[in-house]
Amino acid sequence: MRVHKEKHMSKIISWVGALVVLLAVVSAPSYSFAKTENAVAQPVTTQPAEVKPEYPLPYPGVLPDHPLYSLKALRDKILDMLIVDPIRKSEFYILQGDKRLQMGVMLVDKGRTTLGEQVVSKGEKYMYQAVYGLMTLKQGRKEIPGYLLDRLEQSLAKHAEVLGTLVTRATEPDKSGLAGSLELVGKLTGELPKLK
Numbered sequence: 001m002r003v004h005k006e007k008h009m010s011k012i013i014s015w016v017g018a019l020v021v022l023l024a025v026v027s028a029p030s031y032s033f034a035k036t037e038n039a040v041a042q043p044v045t046t047q048p049a050e051v052k053p054e055y056p057l058p059y060p061g062v063l064p065d066h067p068l069y070s071l072k073a074l075r076d077k078i079l080d081m082l083i084v085d086p087i088r089k090s091e092f093y094i095l096q097g098d099k100r101l102q103m104g105v106m107l108v109d110k111g112r113t114t115l116g117e118q119v120v121s122k123g124e125k126y127m128y129q130a131v132y133g134l135m136t137l138k139q140g141r142k143e144i145p146g147y148l149l150d151r152l153e154q155s156l157a158k159h160a161e162v163l164g165t166l167v168t169r170a171t172e173p174d175k176s177g178l179a180g181s182l183e184l185v186g187k188l189t190g191e192l193p194k195l196k
Contacts, residue, residue: 055158057102058095064103064119065112086137090148093130094155097123101159108166117174117181120163124181127159131188134195144195153192159185 062072076096083089100123107116130152134144163182170178 055154057098057105057158057162060099060103060106063106064115065107065110086133086142087145087148090130090133090137090152093126093133094152097126097130097159098155099123100126101162105162105166108169113170113174116166117170117177120166120181121177124159124184127156127188128184131191131195135191138195149192149195152195153189156185156189156192160189 062069079092080089083092100119104116104120104123107113107119134148134152138144160182163178163185167175167178167182
C-alpha cells in the first residue's frame with residue numbers, strides 16, 4: 001500500500017513539474033524586434049522631407065498560416081488573462097497590435113492579402129483596447145507614464161504609415177478593410193490628447 005502511495009505521489013509531482021515548465025514557456029514574452037536596414041545616405045535637398053516615425057515593428061514569430069499558430073494564439077490569450085495591471089496590459093496590447101501589423105505586412109508580401117487584412121484588423125482592435133484602457137485609467141484619476149504615451153503615439157504613427165502603404169497595394173475587397181483599419185488608427189490618434 002505504501003509503495004502505491006509513493007508511486008502516486010511521484011506521478012503528481014512529475015505532473016506539477018511539467019505544468020510549471022509549460023506555464024513558464026507559455027508565459028515567456030517574445031520581445032524580439034525585426035532587423036532594420038541601414039539607412040542609405042540621401043542627397044541634401046532644400047525642401048523639408050516628411051519625417052517618418054522611427055519605430056521598428058517587432059518580429060511577429062509564427063504567422064497565422066503556420067500549423068503551430070494556434071498554440072501561439074492560446075499563449076497570447078492566457079497572457080491577456082493573467083495581466084491585471086492596466087499599464088502592463090496596455091503595453092501588452094500595443095505589442096500585440098504591432099506584431100499583428102507586422103504579420104499583416106508579411107502575409108501581404110507572401111500574396112495572402114485577405115488573411116493579412118484580417119490579421120491587421122485584429123491588431124487595430126488591440127490598439128483600440130490599449131487606448132481605451134488608458135482612458136479608463138485616466139478617468140480614474142491615475143497617472144499614465146510618459147514613456148507609455150510616447151510609445152503609443154509612435155506606434156499609432158507607424159500604424160498609419162504602414163496601413164497607408166498597404167491600402168495602396170491591396171485589391172478592392174481587402175482595400176476597404178485596410179482603409180477601415182486606417183480610419184480607426186486616425187480616430188485613436190485623435191484620442192491621444194485626452195490621455196495627456
